[in-house]
Amino acid sequence: MTGQTLDDIRELAQQLRVDSIRCSTAAGSGHPTSSMSAADLMAVLLARHLRYDWRRPDEPANDHLIFSKGHASPLLYSMFKAAGVVSDDQLMNGYRRFGSVLEGHPTPVLPWVDVATGSLGQGLPDGVGIALAGRYLDELPYRVWVLCGDSEMAEGSIWEAFDKAAYYGLSNLTAIVDVNRLGQRGPTELGWDIDAYVKRVEGFGCHAMPVDGHDLGDIDKALTHAAESDRPAVILARTRKGRGFSEVEDREGWHGRPLPAEMAERAIVELGGERQLTVSGPLPRAGTPRTRASGEVDLPRYEPGAKVATRLAYGQALAAVGARGDVVALDGEVGNSTHSEEFAKKYPERYFEIFIAEQQLVAATVGLSVRGYVAFASTFAAFFTRAYDFIRMSAISNANIRLCGSHAGVEIGADGPSQMALEDLAMMRAVEGSTVLYPSDATSAAYLVREMAARNGVVYMRTTRGAYPVLYPPDEAFPVGGAKVVRSGPEDQVTLVGAGVTLHNCLAAAGQLGEDGIRARVVDLYSVKPIDTQTLLAAAAATGGKMVVVEDHYAAGGLGSAVLEAFSEAGHPVRIAHLPVRGLPGSGTSAELMEAAGISAARVAQAARDVVRG
C-alpha cells in the first residue's frame, strides 16, 4: 500500500500487533505486549514519515530508526516484514533462533539496524550522535527517530541525551516515548503522568508533544510537527501495554512473556486475523554527505630525551590525524587535560564538547561511527568506567570507536584515588574485539593515534599525566600487536616488562641493576591487546624465564594477566614477579605514590634481584 489512509494504517498497525504476537509465541520468548503498545506509533511512522529506501539501507540520505526500547524487537521485525525486507517465514522461524539475524534484541547484523539496543537508555544517546553527524558533518536532512520506553526514562543517560540534543539544537531528532505505564515488574514511577514527562522534557530544552498513542490522526499530526520543530521533539504517547487484546491490555504480569498458543489464537482473532500487507513509505530526498578534503597526516616529531607527556602527544597527533577529513573528536569537558583541545583549536567544526556526561560522550562517538566518521573521544581514563555499559554495547553494535583515557594510575599524584584509573586495562581488555594501547613516550603515542584511526572495533589508548623522556626516534614504527625490546644484551638475566610510566621505572631499574652487575632486558608492552607473544617468549627464553611485570594498575586483569594469558596460550607458562598497584592510594607526588604502591624503579630493581637470585 502507498498513499495510505488512516484506515490503511490501522490495518497495518493490527498486522504489526498480530505479527509481534505470532513471532514471539513461535519463539517461546519475547515481548509482545511492549510491542503492541507502540504499534500505532510505528505504523504511522512507517507509512507516512520515515523516509527510507528499504532496498538500499546504505543510502546516505535515509532516515534513521532506532528502537531504544530494544525489547520491542517483535515490533521492529514486524515493521521490516511490512516493509518487504523480511519474509513472514523468516519472522516466524527465525525470531530469537540460533544463527538467525532476528536476535532477541536488535543488533546491526541486520542492515536496517544502526546500533545494538537492549540495555535501556542507550538508543537515544546513540541517536544524538547520529543527529550530530547529520546536522554538523553530513549536512543532510535525514531525521533520526528513536522509539523509547517509559521505563528507560529513569536512566540518567536519557537526560544526558535530551540535554545534549537541546544544547546542539538537534531539531533533526525525534524521540517517541511509548508511555504504556507498565515496566517489567509493575507500574513505572510516573505511570501515565504525561504532564510530569512534559515538564522534564521541556525543562531539558526539548519540545514535548503529548499525544494519544492510539489515535492515528493525533500521532500523524505530532510526527508532522516534530519534523517541523526547531528543537528536538519528544512525542509523549499515552499508550496501553498489550493494546488490542483485551485479555492482556493494560494488565500487569505480561511483560516479556509470549502469549501461550491458544491465547495467541484468540488475540489474533480479536485483532482481525493475520494480514500480509506491505507498505511503501516515503523515500528520502536525494543528497550526499558533505565530504571534507583529506590531506597528508604529518605526525608531530619529538626529540629523543625531551620530556613530553603522552597525553600531550595524543592531542598533537590527533590534530595531525585531523588532516583526514573524516576524523572527529569529542571530550567530556577536560580537553585541556586530555589535550584533545589541540584538535579543537585546529578543527573546531569537527569537535564536539559533550561536557561532563561520559555516557553521552561514548554514545555520541558510537552514533558518529554509524555515519562512518572516525571519532575519537577522550576524558580521564578513570571516568570511562562511567560509560562501561556503553562501551560493552558498542562492541555488540560493531561500532568503531576510539577512546583515549588520560591520567592513568597513581602516577597522577596529588589529586588522589578518585581521579586514578586503576581498573581500566581490565575493563577494556574484557571487551570483545577490543584493542588496548598504552604508550610510554610521545613518539609511540603519536604513531599509535594514527593506527587507532585505521583500526576497527573498540580501540582504547591509555595516557599518562606526567612528562617523561621521549625514548624513540621520530621514524620508529609501532604496529598494533607489537612490543619493543628497549634494552637488551646477550647475557641478560631477567626481563622487565612495563608500559606507560612503568616502562620508565623499568629502564631506571635496569640501570640500577647494572650497577649491581645484573643485566636486565626491558620490554615496552605498548600494545596490551593484541599482545606480542613472540617478543615476550623470546625475552623469557633469553632470560631463563625470569620476568618482572610492572603496572600502574590493580593486580587483576591488567598487564600481568595479559602476559600470563599470552604465555599460557602459547604453551609456555611462566612465573612472573608481578608488581601491580597494591592497596588504596592516597595523595602525594608521583614518586611517593609509585613507591608506596610498589611499582617504583627501586621496587622493580628489588623484585628483579629477588628473581635473579632465586
Add this chain to the structure above:
Amino acid sequence: MTGQTLDDIRELAQQLRVDSIRCSTAAGSGHPTSSMSAADLMAVLLARHLRYDWRRPDEPANDHLIFSKGHASPLLYSMFKAAGVVSDDQLMNGYRRFGSVLEGHPTPVLPWVDVATGSLGQGLPDGVGIALAGRYLDELPYRVWVLCGDSEMAEGSIWEAFDKAAYYGLSNLTAIVDVNRLGQRGPTELGWDIDAYVKRVEGFGCHAMPVDGHDLGDIDKALTHAAESDRPAVILARTRKGRGFSEVEDREGWHGRPLPAEMAERAIVELGGERQLTVSGPLPRAGTPRTRASGEVDLPRYEPGAKVATRLAYGQALAAVGARGDVVALDGEVGNSTHSEEFAKKYPERYFEIFIAEQQLVAATVGLSVRGYVAFASTFAAFFTRAYDFIRMSAISNANIRLCGSHAGVEIGADGPSQMALEDLAMMRAVEGSTVLYPSDATSAAYLVREMAARNGVVYMRTTRGAYPVLYPPDEAFPVGGAKVVRSGPEDQVTLVGAGVTLHNCLAAAGQLGEDGIRARVVDLYSVKPIDTQTLLAAAAATGGKMVVVEDHYAAGGLGSAVLEAFSEAGHPVRIAHLPVRGLPGSGTSAELMEAAGISAARVAQAARDVVRG
C-alpha cells in the same frame, strides 16, 4: 563564635576563602576558585544549619554533609578547621601531601567524610541513600546536605538522584548547587541560566530555590526553608568562581589552579587577612536509630539433584538473611528476574525499588552502608557495567556493599548479547579489596549470600538464569576463598575447573571422558576472588599440571586469568587449556550458545582429551 550574626558569618566565609587559598598554594595544587564560590553558602550552613557534633562524628543523630563537588576539598577542610577538628598546621602542611588524611578529594579516611567524591555526580546519589536510611530505616530527623557543582548537573546520575529523591519524598535531603558558571575549560552549558535549572529541578519533583549565593541573609532563609520543605530541596545559588579576589573572580583559566605565592598574598590582603575563627554550629537533636529485632538466619535447604536456579536461591537466601534486622535490599526494577522479590515480599519496609537507574542503585547502596546497613543490590549482571564508576568509587569510600548480578553469560539464551554479562568478572575482580563469588548450585549460592552479609568491601555474586541440579547437601560449608573438589579419584589425569554453569558442563564432560577411560578431577571455583590457590595447586599436582578452565565470560580477566595469576603468584606457573566465550554471541538456546561459544560439555571433553593426549 556561637549565635553568630551575619557579620560573624561574613568573617567566617572570608576565613574559608583565605584558608582555601593558603592550603592549595602551599600544596602547589588544588581548586581554590571552586572553593571560594561556595564559601558563603558553606559558612551559613556551618554556623547555623548543619546540626553536627564535631567531637562525636559517630553520633547517629548528626546531619550529613557531602561535597559532591569533591574538588572543593580546600573549602571542606577549611570548614573542618573552623569547626576546630583540623588544625591550621595540618591544613597547611597536610593538604594533598603523601600520608596525610587531607587528600586531594575527600575520602572517608576522615571521620567527618561519609563517602569519597571526586568523580562528579556521585555525592548526590550517595546522599539519596543516606536520606533513604534516615527517613525509612533509622527514622531519625538528621538532614543530608549535599554541595553540588554546576558542571556535574550534566551527569545523568544527578537526575537519577533528583528523581529518586522526589519519588521517595526525601524532604530530609537538600542539594546546594554552586552555580559559578565556569567549568574546567570554560563556561558550563547553562551558565547562569538559573531559570533553566529551576525548570529541570521542579520537573523532577524537587523544590527549587534560587538564591544569590553571596547574600548571606538570602542563603540563610533558603537553608531554613529547605529544612522545612515537604520535598527534597535544591538551592540553586548564583555564585562567582574565585569570589572575593578581583584578579580571578569570574574569570576563565583559573579552574584547578592554586594561586602563585605572590598572588595568594594579594588575595589574602583583599580578603581581609588570615583569621583563626572557630565556630560552634547547632548540635543534633538527641535520638537513636530505630533498631529492628534480629532473628536466626534459617537458610533455605535444597535437595541434591533438584533443579534450582542460583538466582532463585539468591532471592530465597536473601529473604532468609533478612531475619537480620539490618539487612536491606534494592533492585533495578528486575526483582522478578534477580529474585530479590523474595525479600521484598517478606520485608517490604526494608526493600527499595530503584527502577531502571543502576547508578543510583549502587549509590543508594553506598549511602545505606554509610548508615551501617547491610545492603544488597541486584540487577542483571550485564547492567552493573552501567555503574562501574560508582562501584570503583565505593571501594575508595570503604563502603560495604553487596551486589548480585543475575543472567550471567551466554547461558541466558534467546535474549541475546545485550543482556549477557561477559565482562563482569574482569570488572569486579579489578576493584580494590573486592570479593567475587560465582556459585554453581542453590546450596552454595544460599550459603554464600549469608557470607556476603558478613563481609566488608565490594562483594559481588554472579548468578545464572537457568535451573541446574543441586550438587551439594544442605549442610555443606562454602567459605569465601575456598573451592570444592566435586569429583576426584586417585588416578585423575586432568583437572577441569569451572564455576556457575560451566561447572555443570565440566561434570558432564568428566562423565563423557570416563567413557573414554580418561579420569577427570572437577573443581568448583565458587570463590573467584579470593581464590583457593591451595586446592588448585593440589589438583594440578595430582593431574600432572594438566588443567582445563572453562568460563561463561570473555577471555580476558575472568576465571582463566584468576587461575593463572594464582599459580604464578604461588611460584608454580601452569599452562591451562582455556575455554572462555569466543566471538560475539547471538540468540539461541543455552545449549546452542554454549556450544557455539566453545564452553559446552562436549568442548570441555575435547579440550581435556587434547590436554591428556598432549
